[in-house]
Amino acid sequence: MSDHAAKLGVMPKVVVAERYGGPEVLALHDVPLPKVANGQVVVDVHAAGTNPIDYKLYSGQMGNDPAALPMPVGMEAAGVIAEAPPYAEGYTGPLKVGDEVIVTGIRGAYAERVVADAEQIGHKPATLTAEEASGLLLAGGTAWHLLTRTDVKAGDIVLVHGASGGVGQMAVQLATARGARVIGTASAARHDQLRHYGAEPVEYGPGLADRVRALLAPGEQVTVALDLVGTDEALDSSVELVADRDRIATIAGFGRAPELGIAALSGADGGQEIRDSSRPELIKLAAAGQVRVIVDKVFGLAEAADAHRYLQTGHARGKVVLVP
Incomplete structure (x- = not known):
């Protein structure tokens, strides 16, 4: 001892x-x-x-x-x-x-x-x-839940609202590890940090959806949106940019999620089981240097x-x- x-x-x-x-x-x-x-x-x-x-x-x-x-x-x-x-x-x-x-x-x-x-x-x-x-593990498990619910995989273009926060940083890294392309919203002061994680940063605020589109090549579309902030801007731009609302999830916009037809995620309704099961996987990824x-x-x-x-x-x- x-x-x-x-x-x-x-x-x-x-x-x-x-x-x-x-x-x-x-x-x-x-x-x-x-x-x-x-x-x-x-x-x-x-x-x-x-x-x-x-x-x-x-x-x-x-x-x-x-x-x-x-x-x-x-x-x-x-x-x-x-x-x-x-x-x-x-x-x-x-x-x-x-x-x-x-x-x-x-x-x-x-x-x-x-x-x-x-x-x-x-x-x-x-x-x-x-x-x-x-x-x-708590932030990582929440991010894992988001990616699991929206079925993020290689080839997806994922928009992460609030990408510089604790859960956001995990979501960016986990999506990148799965082979997805990630666009993350943050203030300009956080953009270098997001680039370090492999995300393409974009500033939130009026005109967000147009700034995201400007990053896409002709014919490309955002396929997944993860909302970690719950603002009207994040929710409205998500449904504007992503065609399949089953691939939009929020951990903050619980009030509007039902009207928009998107997933509102918490530890309830089986969510905690998903988060708990992610723990050994997150530890493996951290040990391999894929999650920081x-x-x-x-x-x-x-x-x-x-x-x-x-x-x-x-x-x-x-x-x-x-x-x-």
Whole structure:
């Protein structure tokens, strides 16, 4: 056991929401480690990835049950196994003490130490740091869901709205890995970043559909559109450019999706199964260098509120990560 692990004992520090509201409700508490059940693994956290779902949960917009307070925050982390039962099996193989791993789909990942079911754990690719790995699977799984639902394949021309965000960067890389051509919307300041991922950047704003058409040769058409921002512009240009509405999907425009006849994707209705099944594949792609995670800023656990304020600006150029 490492010195760090030994010092933690059974009262690791955990970021919790003390009430419902904005980032100001976050605080760092000493929380007893849950009793470890059969098949569970204890992981010393080295980095925790932040995601918009984290602040949506404590904001109250997804329910405000007082019984859920104080609410542990965070759903994915990377670290090292501190305790594991014999024959523990993660989705990438056997788990043992000392293994570098990724933990996904838990509550309370913003912590010094977590307890998770073995099936929520996979081995960290050696190609990624802990900070990078902590941002791989939730965004990657969402992007995988989008590409699976719209059947992205070699030869497709894919328009990604919000391509410079966390899910957008993953969608660009995964579509490119499948052999598709990708056009991504972003502000002009992000265009070099998108080119680095293999996308053709285009600036959003009035005239977007015409700017996309200007990138196409005569006879070419956009075959898939992925909306990650939910704006009217993204939705309207998608249905204008893509003939088959079965190949348009959104993770943000839920209000208008039914009227437009496009897919609105979440973890419900089988979506979570698709996202979960993508985890070993995403790890393989990361290990092979086909998927990268860009970390924009790193904050300490005690700075979780500042990290969320920054995340909510929408200006992050990559993952925002917390470290113990």
